[in-house]
């Protein structure tokens with residue numbers, strides 16, 4: 394078997410192995426629930442149908458293993474954990490409304506960027522006090538949520554408080570953070586990791602730095618976002634990149650697709666010139 398074929402097969406086997414681990418965990422939970430008489434076979438059959446539906450939704454998901462934790466989706470707690478078990482329970486109930494699987498707290502309205510799509514910039518209200526947010530975290534814990542996401546504004550703009558919130562929440566929840574990367578640094582990320590944060594969502598809206606910076610109205614936003622992704626991966630966070638789709642990006646992707654099509658259709662094509670309205 395050639396080296397390149399081996400290189401292709403290895404990641405697939407890894408994915409298969411992680412899927413199997415997750416399936417085993419879920420099967421064990423179902424059997425355990427029957428054995429403990431927490432669920433009857435009809436209930437389990439209902440849960441299995443839901444779990445099959447979930448697996449078909451997640452069939453193309455990328456499984457990631459970090460320090461023995463398996464992550465399958467940015468909005469699903471890691472496995473194995475009591476938080477993942479809680480999601481299984483939430484998705485197995487037969488009554489409506491379904492229980493939510495995650496909560497989100499905007500800890501600040503402050504942000505060094507000024508994105509055109511921002512949902513916060515028209516909010517004049519000052520930030521909630523630390524006491525109010527710690528109280529909200531306690532409420533979220535007592536309501537049995539499995540996952541809490543910190544957002545803003547830019548949460549790094551209120552870093553010391555953020556650390557305290559993450560430390561408190563991570564005792565009872567899986568915790569994640571939305572950030573533009575502006576205000577993040579390796580040292581800050583390390584402190585968040587030590588406080589218990591498991592994952593980050595970093596915004597990157599365009600592959601061209603100047604376009605991303607223009608959309609974010611910040612001269613270093615692209616570089617900071619890329620640095621944050623690299624540092625967070627090095628520190629062992631589960632990292633997702635989120636993208637606010639803009640006209641710029643749609644046009645860019647359309648151009649790439651057209652270019653790809655033309656290159657495949659007409660071999661040897663060297664120059665493509667775009668004319669038309671902006």
Ligand code: SF4
Pocket residue numbers: 504505506507508510511512513514545546547573609
């Ligand atoms: S980074 Fe987020 S909070 Fe800041 S301006 Fe952009 S959308 Fe608003």
